Amino acid sequence: MTRHAIGTPEQLRDPNYMPPLYRAIPLGVQHVLAMFVSNVTPAIIIAGAAGFGFGSNSPDFPELLYLIQMSMLFAGVATLLQTLTLGPVGAGLPIVQGTSFAFIPIMIPLVAGKGVDGLAALFGGVVIGGMFHAFLGLFIGKIRFALPPLVTGLVVTMIGLALVKVGIQYAAGGVPAIGTPAYGSLLNWSAALVVIFVTLGIKFFTRGMLSISAVLIGLIVGYIYALAVGMLSFGDISGSWSRSAAFALPNPLKYGFEFSAAAIIGFCLMAFISAIETVGDVAGITKGGAGREATDREIQGATYADGIGSAVAGLFGGLPNTSFSQNVGLIAMTGVMSRHVVTVGALFLILCGLVPKVGGVIRTIPIEVLGGGVIVMFGMVVAAGMSMLSDVDWNRRNMVIFAISISIGLGLQLEPGAVQHLPDTAKILLTSGLLPAALIAIVLNLLLPEELAEESTEEVSGGLSGSSKGKLPHTPKTLH
Template sequence: MSASSIGTPDQLRDPNYTPALGRAIPLGIQHVLAMFVSNVTPAIIVAGAAGFGFGSNSPDFPELLYLMQMSMLFAGVATLLQTVTIGPVGAALPIVQGTSFAFLPIMIPLVAGKGVDALAALFTGVIIGGLFHAALGTVIGRIRFALPPLVTGLVVMMIGLALVKVGIQYAAGGVPAIGTPEYGSLLNWSAALVVILVTLGLKFFTKGMLSISAVLIGLIVGYIYAIGVGMLSVESIGTSWSRASAFALPVPFKYGWEMSAAAIIGFCLMAFISAIETVGDVSGITKGGAGREATDTEIAGATYADGFGTAIAGCFGAFPNTSFSQNVGLIAMTGVMSRHVVTIGAIFLIVCGLVPKVGGVIRTVPIEVLGGGVIVMFGMVVAAGISMLSDVEWNRRNMVIFAISLSVGLGLQLEPGAVQHLPDTARILMTSGLLPAALIAIVLNLVLPEHLAEESTEEVSGGMAGHGAGSLPHD
């Protein structure tokens, strides 16, 4: 579907323009396909970390379906806040909201092995963190100076590095299978590799909808492969479908209310990173779709919607929401700036979220198949961080900031026992790796004098001198 067949150039750059429904509906669904897998994956990962049983006969099965259902429903609600707006809340731009990967390094330690009981503290943290995030909308323009590409690129890269282990574990058979003969078997890896190969093939050798939906189609092919080789039975699919109800409404405060300092501090600190990510996405949408800079009102409105969307989601058992970058690229590709197109996608997400059978089918995807998709997605998060770091001027000062932040953050991820004597709250925040790395980078960037940037880097870089953004040293 070409842009010229949808409207005139002026219409396509107008967020308030609505294409004919026959073209607006597939464009809206296209936005959902681009983010669908990424949106429900965090619920599966958090449930797995908490120790939920994943089988259709498990007592935790209804809880897992509920978490997935809420992920879809409140991604749609948060997207509506962005596109339809309520007063100052929302940017009135085609911004797609979804469950954020950025918070996983915080959520996983909070729930590790604790089952459903851990969710009360987690969702209380989501609500308070969301309200704090919304409050950032009043000052977001004034704090951007503290988060240059050196800091944001490092943080995004650390998010991906914190999660790549999860992808490998899933591809090998999942955390419950660790230590069993089946873990890491050729059969398990074959399912993950099918997903990876199909995804890469579609992403690089096709165009349009096939390329945009590469991960989703890769998972579908992997799902069919799993049935073909006996990893998944048709009977288990039928059981999952029959156990899931046809319609269900969200339950307010389903998991209760529990104040946890680790959860509250963690979600509030991560709100800074999510807010800056949203600023970048809003700027990307206005530049890619309309050829202009985002206004202060649009940036503030988007931040308000991010925060309030997250707080509302937490009240009903859904995880933090943020703007989805893959949809920013989709707008630049299609050239359609209409926020009403994205509103149609949001309605589609809400409908899916009210039908638990959708989650029932998704839950039957074997963990090894999901692992293939997760490896691709988390690897792309790391790559996105590296891309942001390419804008950094690699002088002595910035190399020191990056080196110390990365060493401490990644080191604590790899060796959490190093801080075992800290109080529980501090230990959870430190072993995420992400928050100490971000805090060190922000503080050093504000404190270290700029004149260090002009000095030689020989003594800190093993002979590799600092050079311009993205460049390598010359002989």
């Protein structure tokens, strides 16, 4: 499908342009395929952390199914807020919203091992955090100075580092299998490795939509492999299908509503980071799709939609939403800036969210197969953070900020017992790893004098630094 066949260059750069429906529908579905796996994965991770059983005969099966259903439904609703707008809410741009990975390190401690009982506090935090996120839209442009690449790159890297353990656990057999003989078996790892290798092959040896859907295709191949080796049976699939309703509406306050200090503080602090991420995505869309800078109105409207979309989702049992960066790249690749194309994708997501049988099929994906997919996705989060950090001027000041932030943040995550005597709220916030690292980096970046930036890094780096600009020392070329 060539760009000329879709519209003229002027039309393609216009967010209000509507391509012919026979073009708009596949373009919209393409956006859904690019984000589908990433969108439903957080719900599965939170269900696993809460201790929900993954079998179709498990008493927790309806809860897991509902969380997946809400992830699809409210990703679509939040996307409609962005594309169609509602007063000042929404950017009026082709922004695809989806469930955010960034909040997972905050959510896991809130629900760990508590089953359904931990969800009231979780969704209370989602609602309050979403309202705070929307409030940030009033002055989002004025606080960007507090989040240079050093801080944002550290935060994104920490998000990935906080999640890689989950990917390994899933690939080995899932949290419930830890300590059993089956955990870490060759069979379990083979399913995960099939997904990883297929994903890499598709990503780097194909182009266009195939390359963009590499993780999805990897999971499909892994699913077929699991069927072939007996990890999954057709009986499991039919049982899940038969237990899933053909149509179901969301239930308001299904899990109750509880004010938890740890949840509210955690979600509000992460909303600050998520808002800045959305600003970057809006800028990427307008630059890549229309060749211009984003307006203040677009940035403000996108932030409002981010927050309100999350708050509304929380009322019905949906997880917090944010703009999806992979779809920003898709817009730059296709050159189609039409917000109505993304509206088509949003309607498709809503339709999937109202049909629990779709979630029932997703639920049958073996945890080991999903592990292969999330290893790739979470590794890419770490890589994205490192890419952002490449823009940092690695002088002594910035090295000290990074070193202290990641040492304390990652250290507390790896050794939560170090703060066992603190109140429960403080323990949850600190052992997430992400929040202490982000707060330390933000505070130090604002407080440490810039004069340190002019000093050599030799004292800190053991003489291996180059100049004060953080370049690597010159080394002779090796012989090949």
